Amino acid sequence: MKNGINTFGKKNFTGAFSVPAAVVNDLALLASLDARGLRDGLVEAVKVSLLKDPVFFANLEKDSTLLAAGNIPAIGRAVRRSAELHARHIAGNGDPFELGSARPLDLGHWAAHKLESMTNHRLTHGEAVAVGLALDLICARELGLFGQAETERSLNLLVALGFKIYAPEMHLDGGAPMLAGLEEFREHLGGQLTLVLPTAIGKSTQVHEMPSAVVRKAADELRARDQQPCVARS
Numbered sequence: 334m335k336n337g338i339n340t341f342g343k344k345n346f347t348g349a350f351s352v353p354a355a356v357v358n359d360l361a362l363l364a365s366l367d368a369r370g371l372r373d374g375l376v377e378a379v380k381v382s383l384l385k386d387p388v389f390f391a392n393l394e395k396d397s398t399l400l401a402a403g404n405i406p407a408i409g410r411a412v413r414r415s416a417e418l419h420a421r422h423i424a425g426n427g428d429p430f431e432l433g434s435a436r437p438l439d440l441g442h443w444a445a446h447k448l449e450s451m452t453n454h455r456l457t458h459g460e461a462v463a464v465g466l467a468l469d470l471i472c473a474r475e476l477g478l479f480g481q482a483e484t485e486r487s488l489n490l491l492v493a494l495g496f497k498i499y500a501p502e503m504h505l506d507g508g509a510p511m512l513a514g515l516e517e518f519r520e521h522l523g524g525q526l527t528l529v530l531p532t533a534i535g536k537s538t539q540v541h542e543m544p545s546a547v548v549r550k551a552a553d554e555l556r557a558r559d560q561q562p563c564v565a566r567s
Protein backbone atom coordinates (compact mmCIF):
# COMPACT_ATOMS: atom_id res chain seq x y z
CA MET A 334 0.00 0.00 0.00
CA LYS A 335 1.31 3.43 -0.89
CA ASN A 336 0.20 6.44 1.05
CA GLY A 337 0.99 9.74 -0.54
CA ILE A 338 0.90 13.33 0.59
CA ASN A 339 0.65 16.18 -1.87
CA THR A 340 3.68 18.39 -1.23
CA PHE A 341 5.63 21.00 -3.21
CA GLY A 342 2.58 21.37 -5.41
CA LYS A 343 2.77 17.78 -6.60
CA LYS A 344 0.47 14.85 -6.09
CA ASN A 345 1.87 12.11 -3.83
CA PHE A 346 5.30 13.76 -3.77
CA THR A 347 6.12 12.33 -0.36
CA GLY A 348 4.72 9.21 1.17
CA ALA A 349 5.19 5.90 2.90
CA PHE A 350 4.92 2.26 1.94
CA SER A 351 3.42 -0.54 3.95
CA VAL A 352 2.78 -4.07 2.72
CA PRO A 353 -0.90 -4.87 3.19
CA ALA A 354 -2.13 -8.16 4.58
CA ALA A 355 -4.81 -8.17 1.90
CA VAL A 356 -6.35 -5.95 -0.72
CA VAL A 357 -10.11 -5.96 -1.11
CA ASN A 358 -11.68 -4.89 -4.37
CA ASP A 359 -15.35 -4.45 -3.50
CA LEU A 360 -17.29 -3.88 -6.70
CA ALA A 361 -20.16 -2.45 -4.63
CA LEU A 362 -18.01 0.65 -4.14
CA LEU A 363 -18.28 1.34 -7.87
CA ALA A 364 -21.89 2.39 -7.28
CA SER A 365 -20.57 5.41 -5.35
CA LEU A 366 -18.71 6.76 -8.41
CA ASP A 367 -20.03 9.08 -11.08
CA ALA A 368 -19.44 8.36 -14.79
CA ARG A 369 -16.15 10.26 -14.78
CA GLY A 370 -14.87 8.39 -11.75
CA LEU A 371 -15.90 5.05 -13.23
CA ARG A 372 -14.07 5.77 -16.46
CA ASP A 373 -10.98 7.04 -14.65
CA GLY A 374 -9.86 3.65 -13.40
CA LEU A 375 -10.17 2.01 -16.81
CA VAL A 376 -7.03 3.67 -18.08
CA GLU A 377 -4.90 1.65 -15.65
CA ALA A 378 -6.48 -1.50 -17.09
CA VAL A 379 -5.48 -0.36 -20.59
CA LYS A 380 -1.98 0.37 -19.30
CA VAL A 381 -1.39 -2.98 -17.65
CA SER A 382 -2.92 -4.88 -20.60
CA LEU A 383 -0.57 -3.07 -22.98
CA LEU A 384 2.42 -4.12 -20.90
CA LYS A 385 1.42 -7.64 -19.95
CA ASP A 386 -1.61 -9.26 -21.52
CA PRO A 387 -2.73 -9.09 -25.17
CA VAL A 388 -5.84 -11.19 -24.44
CA PHE A 389 -6.91 -8.72 -21.75
CA PHE A 390 -6.29 -5.86 -24.18
CA ALA A 391 -8.51 -7.57 -26.79
CA ASN A 392 -11.20 -8.11 -24.16
CA LEU A 393 -11.10 -4.41 -23.28
CA GLU A 394 -11.56 -3.63 -26.98
CA LYS A 395 -14.49 -6.07 -27.18
CA ASP A 396 -16.06 -4.62 -24.02
CA SER A 397 -15.26 -0.98 -24.83
CA THR A 398 -18.87 0.08 -25.50
CA LEU A 399 -20.04 -1.49 -22.24
CA LEU A 400 -17.09 -0.07 -20.32
CA ALA A 401 -17.65 3.42 -21.69
CA ALA A 402 -21.30 3.18 -20.65
CA GLY A 403 -20.31 2.32 -17.07
CA ASN A 404 -21.55 -1.29 -17.22
CA ILE A 405 -20.67 -2.70 -13.81
CA PRO A 406 -20.20 -6.39 -14.79
CA ALA A 407 -17.82 -5.35 -17.59
CA ILE A 408 -15.94 -2.99 -15.27
CA GLY A 409 -15.80 -5.81 -12.71
CA ARG A 410 -14.07 -8.06 -15.24
CA ALA A 411 -11.53 -5.30 -15.96
CA VAL A 412 -10.92 -4.66 -12.25
CA ARG A 413 -10.37 -8.35 -11.59
CA ARG A 414 -7.86 -8.89 -14.40
CA SER A 415 -6.05 -5.63 -13.58
CA ALA A 416 -5.71 -6.66 -9.95
CA GLU A 417 -4.36 -10.08 -10.94
CA LEU A 418 -1.76 -8.56 -13.27
CA HIS A 419 -0.68 -5.88 -10.78
CA ALA A 420 -0.45 -8.43 -7.94
CA ARG A 421 1.54 -10.84 -10.11
CA HIS A 422 3.86 -8.03 -11.16
CA ILE A 423 4.58 -7.01 -7.58
CA ALA A 424 5.06 -10.62 -6.43
CA GLY A 425 7.24 -11.47 -9.44
CA ASN A 426 9.41 -8.40 -9.23
CA GLY A 427 9.91 -8.62 -5.49
CA ASP A 428 10.09 -4.85 -5.21
CA PRO A 429 6.91 -3.72 -3.50
CA PHE A 430 8.75 -0.70 -2.07
CA GLU A 431 9.85 0.46 -5.53
CA LEU A 432 13.44 0.70 -4.25
CA GLY A 433 14.91 -0.23 -7.60
CA SER A 434 15.17 2.14 -10.50
CA ALA A 435 12.82 -0.03 -12.54
CA ARG A 436 9.18 0.82 -12.06
CA PRO A 437 7.81 -1.08 -14.99
CA LEU A 438 4.15 -0.21 -14.51
CA ASP A 439 4.75 3.50 -15.04
CA LEU A 440 3.82 3.61 -18.72
CA GLY A 441 2.27 6.97 -19.46
CA HIS A 442 2.87 8.30 -15.96
CA TRP A 443 5.75 10.76 -16.30
CA ALA A 444 3.67 13.07 -18.47
CA ALA A 445 0.53 12.30 -16.47
CA HIS A 446 2.00 13.50 -13.19
CA LYS A 447 3.18 16.69 -14.85
CA LEU A 448 -0.13 17.32 -16.61
CA GLU A 449 -2.09 16.82 -13.40
CA SER A 450 -0.15 19.61 -11.70
CA MET A 451 0.03 21.79 -14.82
CA THR A 452 -3.75 21.66 -15.17
CA ASN A 453 -4.29 22.26 -11.44
CA HIS A 454 -6.01 18.88 -11.49
CA ARG A 455 -8.52 19.92 -14.13
CA LEU A 456 -7.48 16.53 -15.46
CA THR A 457 -8.07 13.65 -13.07
CA HIS A 458 -5.28 11.12 -12.65
CA GLY A 459 -6.95 8.76 -15.12
CA GLU A 460 -7.56 11.47 -17.70
CA ALA A 461 -3.93 12.59 -17.42
CA VAL A 462 -2.70 9.00 -17.74
CA ALA A 463 -4.76 8.59 -20.92
CA VAL A 464 -2.95 11.57 -22.43
CA GLY A 465 0.39 10.35 -21.05
CA LEU A 466 -0.20 6.86 -22.48
CA ALA A 467 -1.02 8.29 -25.90
CA LEU A 468 2.17 10.35 -25.77
CA ASP A 469 4.36 7.42 -24.68
CA LEU A 470 2.83 5.11 -27.30
CA ILE A 471 3.58 7.53 -30.12
CA CYS A 472 7.09 8.04 -28.73
CA ALA A 473 7.53 4.23 -28.74
CA ARG A 474 6.37 4.13 -32.35
CA GLU A 475 8.74 6.97 -33.28
CA LEU A 476 11.62 5.11 -31.62
CA GLY A 477 10.83 2.07 -33.76
CA LEU A 478 9.77 -0.02 -30.77
CA PHE A 479 5.99 -0.20 -31.27
CA GLY A 480 4.15 -0.83 -34.53
CA GLN A 481 1.90 1.58 -36.38
CA ALA A 482 -1.12 -0.75 -36.27
CA GLU A 483 -0.68 -1.40 -32.54
CA THR A 484 -0.37 2.33 -31.88
CA GLU A 485 -3.64 2.99 -33.71
CA ARG A 486 -5.43 0.16 -31.87
CA SER A 487 -4.24 1.53 -28.55
CA LEU A 488 -5.21 5.13 -29.25
CA ASN A 489 -8.57 3.96 -30.60
CA LEU A 490 -9.24 1.99 -27.40
CA LEU A 491 -8.54 5.04 -25.24
CA VAL A 492 -10.90 7.13 -27.37
CA ALA A 493 -13.54 4.39 -27.39
CA LEU A 494 -13.48 4.37 -23.58
CA GLY A 495 -14.25 8.09 -23.65
CA PHE A 496 -10.80 9.55 -22.97
CA LYS A 497 -9.33 12.58 -24.65
CA ILE A 498 -5.75 11.91 -25.76
CA TYR A 499 -4.57 15.51 -25.97
CA ALA A 500 -4.35 18.33 -23.45
CA PRO A 501 -3.51 21.86 -24.69
CA GLU A 502 -1.19 22.26 -21.68
CA MET A 503 1.26 19.98 -23.50
CA HIS A 504 2.07 22.92 -25.75
CA LEU A 505 2.19 25.58 -23.04
CA ASP A 506 5.31 27.76 -23.45
CA GLY A 507 6.44 25.70 -26.42
CA GLY A 508 6.22 22.43 -24.48
CA ALA A 509 9.04 23.27 -22.07
CA PRO A 510 7.02 22.77 -18.84
CA MET A 511 5.82 19.34 -19.95
CA LEU A 512 9.36 18.32 -20.93
CA ALA A 513 10.50 19.43 -17.48
CA GLY A 514 8.29 16.60 -16.25
CA LEU A 515 10.64 14.12 -17.89
CA GLU A 516 13.57 15.64 -15.99
CA GLU A 517 11.58 15.59 -12.74
CA PHE A 518 10.78 11.92 -13.35
CA ARG A 519 14.51 11.22 -13.82
CA GLU A 520 15.26 12.92 -10.51
CA HIS A 521 12.39 11.05 -8.86
CA LEU A 522 14.00 7.76 -9.97
CA GLY A 523 17.29 8.75 -8.38
CA GLY A 524 19.15 10.08 -11.41
CA GLN A 525 18.77 7.47 -14.11
CA LEU A 526 15.75 7.69 -16.35
CA THR A 527 13.88 4.43 -16.85
CA LEU A 528 10.80 4.41 -19.00
CA VAL A 529 8.80 1.33 -19.82
CA LEU A 530 7.53 1.27 -23.39
CA PRO A 531 5.60 -1.42 -25.25
CA THR A 532 7.23 -3.41 -28.03
CA ALA A 533 3.98 -5.18 -28.88
CA ILE A 534 0.58 -5.35 -27.22
CA GLY A 535 1.35 -7.29 -24.04
CA LYS A 536 5.15 -6.93 -24.22
CA SER A 537 7.46 -4.16 -23.07
CA THR A 538 11.03 -3.00 -22.75
CA GLN A 539 12.83 -0.31 -20.79
CA VAL A 540 14.62 2.67 -22.24
CA HIS A 541 16.92 5.10 -20.48
CA GLU A 542 16.83 7.92 -23.01
CA MET A 543 13.91 9.88 -24.38
CA PRO A 544 14.97 12.62 -26.80
CA SER A 545 12.92 15.77 -26.30
CA ALA A 546 12.51 16.04 -30.10
CA VAL A 547 10.61 12.74 -30.06
CA VAL A 548 8.33 13.96 -27.26
CA ARG A 549 7.68 17.24 -29.09
CA LYS A 550 6.85 15.40 -32.31
CA ALA A 551 4.47 13.08 -30.47
CA ALA A 552 2.75 16.03 -28.78
CA ASP A 553 2.37 17.76 -32.16
CA GLU A 554 0.80 14.63 -33.60
CA LEU A 555 -1.70 14.40 -30.72
CA ARG A 556 -2.64 18.05 -31.26
CA ALA A 557 -3.15 17.44 -34.97
CA ARG A 558 -5.34 14.42 -34.24
CA ASP A 559 -7.33 16.47 -31.74
CA GLN A 560 -7.95 19.19 -34.31
CA GLN A 561 -9.21 16.66 -36.87
CA PRO A 562 -11.42 14.37 -34.79
CA CYS A 563 -13.55 13.32 -37.74
CA VAL A 564 -10.75 11.94 -39.91
CA ALA A 565 -11.15 8.19 -40.20
CA ARG A 566 -8.04 6.26 -39.29
CA SER A 567 -7.23 2.67 -40.05
Ligand SMILES: [Zn+2]
Nearest residue numbers: 377442458462
Ligand atom coordinates in the same frame (compact mmCIF):
# COMPACT_ATOMS: atom_id res chain seq x y z
ZN1 LIG B 1 -1.77 5.68 -12.28
